[in-house]
Amino acid sequence: MKISESQLKLVNDQVRRLVASDNYFGRRLREAGVTEVRTEADFLALPFSEKEDLRNCYPLGVSAVDEREIVRIHSSSGTTGTPVIIPYTARDVEDWAVQFARCYELAGITSEDRIQITPGYGLWTAGIGFQAGAEKLGAMAVPMGPGNTEKQLQFMVDLQTTVIGATSSYALLLAEEVERRGMLDRIALRKGVIGSERWGRKMRERVKEGLGIQVYDIYGLTEVYGPGIGISCDAEDGMHYWDDLIYIEIVDPATGVPLPDGEWGEIVITTLVKEGAPLIRFRTHDLSRIIPGPCPCGCGFPRIDSLQGRSDDMVKIKGVNVFPRQIEEVLQEYPQLSSEYQIRISHLEGRDTMRIYVETDGTQDFLELADEVAHEVKRRIGFTPLVKVVELGVLPRSEKKTRRVFDERYE
Numbered sequence: 001m002k003i004s005e006s007q008l009k010l011v012n013d014q015v016r017r018l019v020a021s022d023n024y025f026g027r028r029l030r031e032a033g034v035t036e037v038r039t040e041a042d043f044l045a046l047p048f049s050e051k052e053d054l055r056n057c058y059p060l061g062v063s064a065v066d067e068r069e070i071v072r073i074h075s076s077s078g079t080t081g082t083p084v085i086i087p088y089t090a091r092d093v094e095d096w097a098v099q100f101a102r103c104y105e106l107a108g109i110t111s112e113d114r115i116q117i118t119p120g121y122g123l124w125t126a127g128i129g130f131q132a133g134a135e136k137l138g139a140m141a142v143p144m145g146p147g148n149t150e151k152q153l154q155f156m157v158d159l160q161t162t163v164i165g166a167t168s169s170y171a172l173l174l175a176e177e178v179e180r181r182g183m184l185d186r187i188a189l190r191k192g193v194i195g196s197e198r199w200g201r202k203m204r205e206r207v208k209e210g211l212g213i214q215v216y217d218i219y220g221l222t223e224v225y226g227p228g229i230g231i232s233c234d235a236e237d238g239m240h241y242w243d244d245l246i247y248i249e250i251v252d253p254a255t256g257v258p259l260p261d262g263e264w265g266e267i268v269i270t271t272l273v274k275e276g277a278p279l280i281r282f283r284t285h286d287l288s289r290i291i292p293g294p295c296p297c298g299c300g301f302p303r304i305d306s307l308q309g310r311s312d313d314m315v316k317i318k319g320v321n322v323f324p325r326q327i328e329e330v331l332q333e334y335p336q337l338s339s340e341y342q343i344r345i346s347h348l349e350g351r352d353t354m355r356i357y358v359e360t361d362g363t364q365d366f367l368e369l370a371d372e373v374a375h376e377v378k379r380r381i382g383f384t385p386l387v388k389v390v391e392l393g394v395l396p397r398s399e400k401k402t403r404r405v406f407d408e409r410y411e
C-alpha cells in the first residue's frame with residue numbers, strides 16, 4: 001500500500017527525532033546521510049531494521065527520549081541470546097491502549113462486556129495489552145493470567161464473563177475442558193480474542209464450537225507496541241490494522257524489494273508516532289499480504305491477510321514464493337490423504353523441481369490421486385509439482401516438530 005502524504009509527514013517527524021536523539025538508529029541514519037523524508041523514494045531509501053539491531057541496543061540503546069519520559073519497559077523473550085527491551089513513554093502506553101480498544105470495538109465488544117484475560121502479565125506484552133484495551137473501552141477486565149484452568153472455569157461461570165482473551169492453544173484447552181465437563185450452558189462467553197499465531201481451520205472450528213464463541217485473530221509484536229495493532233473482523237477475511245499509527249509494507253523476503261498489494265511477502269512495519277522506541281522499516285519475518293479493496297464489514301482501515309508463517313519457512317521456486325501453508329491448504333481438501341506430507345525441492349537437469357510426497361488410505365488409485373493433487377497445486381499456486389503418493393505410515397513421524405520442507409538445491 002503506497003505511503004500517503006500524511007504518513008510521510010509522520011515518518012519525517014520520526015526520522016528527525018531519531019537523528020536528534022542520536023540513539024542507535026539515529027546514528028545510523030546520520031551516517032547514511034539521511035536528514036529528512038519528503039517523498040516515497042526518500043522513504044524507500046531508508047535502511048531496514050532487524051531484531052538483531054535491537055539486541056545490539058541492549059539494554060536501553062533503542063530509547064529515543066530522555067529517560068525521565070520512559071514510564072515502562074517490555075521485553076521480548078529471546079529464545080536465543082540477548083533479550084530485546086522496548087521502552088514506552090506515557091503516550092506510547094496510551095496509543096497502544098487506544099489500538100487495543102479499537103480491536104475490541106471492531107470485534108463488537110463493548111463496555112457491557114466482561115473480558116477474561118488469560119495471556120501472561122509482566123515483561124511480556126500480552127496480558128497488559130488486553131487489560132489496558134479493556135479499561136480504555138470501559139469493559140470489565142478480569143486479569144487471570146495464564147494457567148490454573150480450574151479457577152478460569154470457575155470465574156467463567158461465577159462472573160459470567162462474555163469475552164475470553166487467549167492464545168489459540170489455551171483457547172483449545174479451555175474448549176476441550178468445557179466440552180468434557182458438559183458445562184457449555186453454564187458459561188456466557190460470546191467472543192474470543194485470540195493471539196495471532198498461525199492456526200488451522202480445524203482447530204479454529206473446535207474452539208468456536210467448544211466455547212460457543214465467535215473468534216477474532218489479533219496481531220502484534222513486542223517490538224511494535226504488542227498485540228493490538230490489528231485484528232480480524234466479522235468478514236473473517238484478513239486483519240485490519242491501524243494505519244494512522246503504523247505503516248505496513250510487504251517486501252520480498254529474499255531481496256527486500258517492496259511488493260504490490262495482493263502479493264505475499266514479509267510484513268515490514270514503520271511506527272508513525274512512537275516516542276520511546278520508534279522503528280523504521282522493521283522486518284517482522286511474518287508472512288502475509290495486503291488485501292486490496294474495501295472490506296465487506298465496512299471498516300475503512302486497510303487489511304493484511306492471516307499470517308502464512310515465517311519468512312524462514314518460505315521457498316522460492318520458478319520465480320514463485322511458496323509457503324508450506326499453501327501446500328497444506330491444498331492437501332486438506334482431500335480426506336483420503338493423511339496429515340503427513342513432505343516437500344522436496346531439487347535442481348534437476350537445469351531446472352527447479354518440487355516433489356510432494358503424500359500418504360493415502362488407498363481408497364483411490366495412486367496415479368489418479370497424484371494427478372488430481374498436482375493439478376490443484378498448479379491451479380492455486382501456479383506451477384506443477386511432481387506428486388508421489390505413498391501408503392499410510394511411510395513418511396517419517398516425529399514427536400517434536402516434523403521437518404516437512406527439504407530444499408536440496410543448496411545442500
Ligand SMILES: [Zn+2]
Nearest residue numbers: 233235295297
Ligand atoms: Zn473488515
